[in-house]
Amino acid sequence: MATPSYATRGERIWHYVFLGLCALIFLFLVGPLLVIIPLSFNAQPYFTFSQEMLALDPAGYSLRWYEDFFTSSAWLNAIKNSFIVGIASTILATILGTVAALGLSSRHMPARSAIMALLISPMIVPLIISAAAMFFFFSKVNLAQTYLGVVLAHTVLGIPFVVITVTATLSSFDTTLIRAAHSLGANPARTFFKVVLPLVTPGVVSGALFAFITSFDEVVVVLFLAGPEQRTMPIQMWSGIREQISPTILAVATLLVLLSMLLLTTLELLRRRSERLRGVSPG
Amino acid sequence: MSESSAIPLTTADGIPLKTSLRRAVRRSRIRAFLLVSPLLLFLVVAFVMPIADMLWRSVDNPEVSTQLSRTAAALEGWDGESLPGEEVFAALAEDLRVGQEARNLGLLSSRLNYEKSGMRSTINRTARGLRTLDPPYKEALIAANTTWGERDTWQILQRETSPWTLSYYLAAVDRQLSPAGDIVKVPAHLEIHVSLFWRTLWMSLVITALTLLLGYPIAFLLASLPLRYSNLLLILVLLPFWTSLLVRTTTWIAILQSQGILNDLMVALGVIADDARWQMIHNKTGTIVAMTHILLPFMILPLYSVMKTISPSYMRAARSLGGRPFLCFRRVYFPLTLPGIAAGGILVFILSIGYYITPALVGGQSGRFITNTIAYHMQTSLNWGLAAAIASILLFVVVVCYLVFNRLIGVDKVKLG
Numbered sequence: 165m166a167t168p169s170y171a172t173r174g175e176r177i178w179h180y181v182f183l184g185l186c187a188l189i190f191l192f193l194v195g196p197l198l199v200i201i202p203l204s205f206n207a208q209p210y211f212t213f214s215q216e217m218l219a220l221d222p223a224g225y226s227l228r229w230y231e232d233f234f235t236s237s238a239w240l241n242a243i244k245n246s247f248i249v250g251i252a253s254t255i256l257a258t259i260l261g262t263v264a265a266l267g268l269s270s271r272h273m274p275a276r277s278a279i280m281a282l283l284i285s286p287m288i289v290p291l292i293i294s295a296a297a298m299f300f301f302f303s304k305v306n307l308a309q310t311y312l313g314v315v316l317a318h319t320v321l322g323i324p325f326v327v328i329t330v331t332a333t334l335s336s337f338d339t340t341l342i343r344a345a346h347s348l349g350a351n352p353a354r355t356f357f358k359v360v361l362p363l364v365t366p367g368v369v370s371g372a373l374f375a376f377i378t379s380f381d382e383v384v385v386v387l388f389l390a391g392p393e394q395r396t397m398p399i400q401m402w403s404g405i406r407e408q409i410s411p412t413i414l415a416v417a418t419l420l421v422l423l424s425m426l427l428l429t430t431l432e433l434l435r436r437r438s439e440r441l442r443g444v445s446p447g
Numbered sequence: 448m449s450e451s452s453a454i455p456l457t458t459a460d461g462i463p464l465k466t467s468l469r470r471a472v473r474r475s476r477i478r479a480f481l482l483v484s485p486l487l488l489f490l491v492v493a494f495v496m497p498i499a500d501m502l503w504r505s506v507d508n509p510e511v512s513t514q515l516s517r518t519a520a521a522l523e524g525w526d527g528e529s530l531p532g533e534e535v536f537a538a539l540a541e542d543l544r545v546g547q548e549a550r551n552l553g554l555l556s557s558r559l560n561y562e563k564s565g566m567r568s569t570i571n572r573t574a575r576g577l578r579t580l581d582p583p584y585k586e587a588l589i590a591a592n593t594t595w596g597e598r599d600t601w602q603i604l605q606r607e608t609s610p611w612t613l614s615y616y617l618a619a620v621d622r623q624l625s626p627a628g629d630i631v632k633v634p635a636h637l638e639i640h641v642s643l644f645w646r647t648l649w650m651s652l653v654i655t656a657l658t659l660l661l662g663y664p665i666a667f668l669l670a671s672l673p674l675r676y677s678n679l680l681l682i683l684v685l686l687p688f689w690t691s692l693l694v695r696t697t698t699w700i701a702i703l704q705s706q707g708i709l710n711d712l713m714v715a716l717g718v719i720a721d722d723a724r725w726q727m728i729h730n731k732t733g734t735i736v737a738m739t740h741i742l743l744p745f746m747i748l749p750l751y752s753v754m755k756t757i758s759p760s761y762m763r764a765a766r767s768l769g770g771r772p773f774l775c776f777r778r779v780y781f782p783l784t785l786p787g788i789a790a791g792g793i794l795v796f797i798l799s800i801g802y803y804i805t806p807a808l809v810g811g812q813s814g815r816f817i818t819n820t821i822a823y824h825m826q827t828s829l830n831w832g833l834a835a836a837i838a839s840i841l842l843f844v845v846v847v848c849y850l851v852f853n854r855l856i857g858v859d860k861v862k863l864g
Contacts, residue, residue, distance in 0.1 A: 168763075175772055186668045189661050193743060194683050196698040197690055199708060203701060211701040212711055260486040267482025272475040279483060281853060286494055288849045290801020292818045293501070293838045294494070296825055300504060300835070301497035320494045323486065381691045383804050388825065401693045405700065405808055414701070417694040424689040428682065 197421050204229055204414035211411065229415035239416070242400040248311065249386075249396060250379040253318035257375040260319070261326025262368050268327070269334035280327075287324035291384040294321070299388040309391030317385045322375030329374060333367025333438070366438035370431050377427060498842070505835035508612035510558040511604060514551070515542045519608035522601070531601055536584040539595075540577060547574040561830065562603045562614065562624075569594040599626035615836035620644075640820065640837065647817045650735060651799035655746075657739045658795050659788065662746035666787070669747075670754035681751075688744035696808050699737040703727040703809075729811030737809050742798055746791040753787030786856065793852040797845055817841060 171179070207226040208214045216224025233239050267273060268280065286294060298317050299308060307313035341363075345355040383398040390399065397416070404413045456464040512519050517538035525531045546552040552574055559566035573592050580587045589596040603626055617623055617630060621638045625631045632638070665684065669677045687695060702708045710724040719725065727733060757780065765775035803818040810816065817837060824834035 170766070178772075182664065183668075186664050189665050190680070190683050192661065192740065193665075193687050196695065196702060196740065197687060200694070200698045200701060210706070211704065212706055212708055260489055264483045264486035267479040270475060270479035270482075272472055273479040273483070274476055279487065281849075282490065282495075283486065285849075286490070288797060288845065289498070290803070290818065290841060290845060292801065292803040292821050293498075293842050293845075296821060296834055296838050297497035297501040298493075299825070300831065301500045304500075316493050320490065323490065327486075377689065381693070383693065398691070398693055401691075401697070402804070402808075405693070405697060413697055417691070417697050420691045420694050424686065424691070428685055428689050432682075 200414050201418050201421065204411060204418040206411055206414075209411060211414070229411045232410075232412045233415050233419075236412070238395075239397075239400060239412070242395050242397045245394055246380055246397040249314050249318055249394070250376050252311075252315045253322055253379045254372050254376040256315065256319040257322035257326050258368060258372040261323050261371060261375075262330050265327055265330035265334055268331050269337075280331075283327045284324045286320050291321075291382075295385040295388040298385060302389060308389055309394070311394055314386060314390050314394050314396075317389055318379040318382060321382060321385065322378050325374035325378060326368075326371035329371035330364070330367045333364055337363060363438075363441055366434040366441075370434050373427055373431060377424075501835045502839050502842075504832060505615050505839045506611045506613065507832070508558075508607060508610055508614075510555045511607040512610050514546055514555045515539065515604070515608075517542050518604065522605045522608060525601070525605060527598075527602055527605065530585075530596065530598060533583055533585045535601075536588050536595070537582065540580065540584045540588065543570070543574045544577050547577060557830075559603070559607070561618065561833075562607060563599065563626075565594065566600075569600075602626040602628075615832040616840070618833050619836040619840055640817070643815065643817045643820055644840075646815075647800050650731065650814075650816070651796050654735055654738050654742060654799050655792050655795045657735070658743050658746035659792060661739070662743055662750055662791065663784075663788075666747050666750035666754050669751050670757070671759070684744050684747050687740070688748075692741060692804060695741050696737055696805050699733065699740065699809060700728060703733055703736065728809050729814070731810075731814045733809035733811065734806050734814035734816075737805050738799060738802060741805060742795045745794050745798060749790035749794060750784065750787040753784055753790070757783045790852070790856045793848055793855070797848045797852070801841065801845060 202217070203211065203213065205225045205227065206214060206217060207224055207228065214224050218224075264283065268276060268283075273279075294317075298313075298320075302308045302313045302317070307316065337360075341359055342355055345359045346352075350358065381398060382396075383402050386394065386396050386399050387402065390396070401413055401416060404410065458464055458467045518535060521535040521538040522531060525535065543552070546555065552570055556567040556570040559570065569592050573588065573595070576591055580591065594600050606624070606628065614624060618633070619640055621633050621641045622630050623633050669680055669684075672680065700707070704710070705724045705726060705728075707728075709727070710719070713719045714721050714724065727736070761779055761783070762775055765779040766772070770778070800816070801818060802816060803822060806814055806816040807819050807822070810819070818841070821834050821838050821841070824830045824837070
């Protein structure tokens, strides 16, 4: 963004002030995430930079919190639970959500907007309310404190993301491609696997990623619904922050920041692939 | 026209085209609905029914009518003026005896304790002492516990025989029913909910305003840069969006706490003395800073998607017509971004009033939200009816905002990332 040639001096100054402000806001956005990465290598059990760290003395740095994390049975168990719940609920949410999105993108879908509003609502209703409601209801049917209960709850929370991304992908889907495939002699199954699926897959995968990260990062519902056996990683972090705040949390946080970078890259690649397949050039 | 009405168009197998078309449409409607129905069914069972159950629980009042069923029946004809007669006391003694044997008086005594403090111990003590009690029960019960000789007690008992109650909602707005049935304020030291509701709304508005203030320039910058740069900068917005909420909250604890990075930096720079460190966490400041950071992407993304569609030629046209930059911005560009402001604002506000984790971790006492009270009544005080009532009120506020959002923007337009 350059200033136009007719800009006055005052406007130019304002332009640079504006860029400076934006830089500060970006620092506010990303800085906190970057600051914890070096802190997680702290040799001291503190949440702040020690003198040795600031002097770049190797003695000030250590991997002890990572070691702590990878040798602690509580943390490892929590990771295992997070993956079990995350993967199971993602599979459920992706299947149900994709099938529903196929129906929703039909021109003849009755009561489309009302149904859409209902399907999106788990994203809008505050988590604490969903958690309380599910706790009351799941206790009645003996689903509280079970894996199945937590998985079902997380499926509910992941569904809006799958529905939104897949309907968005389908809305830009060119249905003449299906007719073209038919006219070239492909049977319906071949059309589905060779034409429809490759075009829709990026949307489904990014919806699934959203559903997974929602489950993987979810605290409130698990806090209410899960028993001690279903402790997930966010719960372990939650109690770590509340009770004994140790830099192990920072090591976990760093790993999670790296995970989110990985996910973000995957999504970006998917988006580009989808644009390329559709013949939309990225600007 | 006349010809087609005389000889209706038919398909190859002789069915009129209209009928055939209608059939095809109906078939595709049914197919579309069948595709959606598994998810709909799942959501109704796993989400709508729990919410409905919670709403029901906020007015449900089964304790007195089931556990004191004999007393309830005996109290039916009572005029509420003088103390009820012997048959009511006898029924109460019988109810309590049955309850004591089944050991299920706990819920009843807690329920009555919400209406009149001291009732928990009254019920428990009376039930334990029943064995030594002989008729006539009226004198015996009043002698055992003077609470039974108060008219209030019986008025409350008679009122609570109703299978549903509004007292949880009244408690959620710091009101209660007097024994005579009037709505009165609770004692001042128990007034917590209304101020918490206001604080939640007020702080959410502050957070929404802050995200708008910080998000608007960023969205503007992203929209006016060429795509290859803006896509790179967008990653800086999306990275926090994708990072675990707990991680972001933890980093703010590390930065803001009194032995944290910011305070250390300020002490090192000599801005503040070592013994006068800023208290920035476990109070309102902590909640507002951390939540502004967490919700900022939800403001930037809708703003950006609106600003992207505003052609730069509008501003150029306005400038060429002689408008000064600020005037052009205020009269031309800003009004065009209002849909984005509405979308981002409502989204951030909805998310903010329902936030639980961050206020609970960094809010301390003064930065607590109403959601923390719901969790408290769910987990600690175990007053689930009150938790359900507060949650229902909050749900109502959120649903109203959601409907406004839906009317203004449309849920279909929600985009992710």
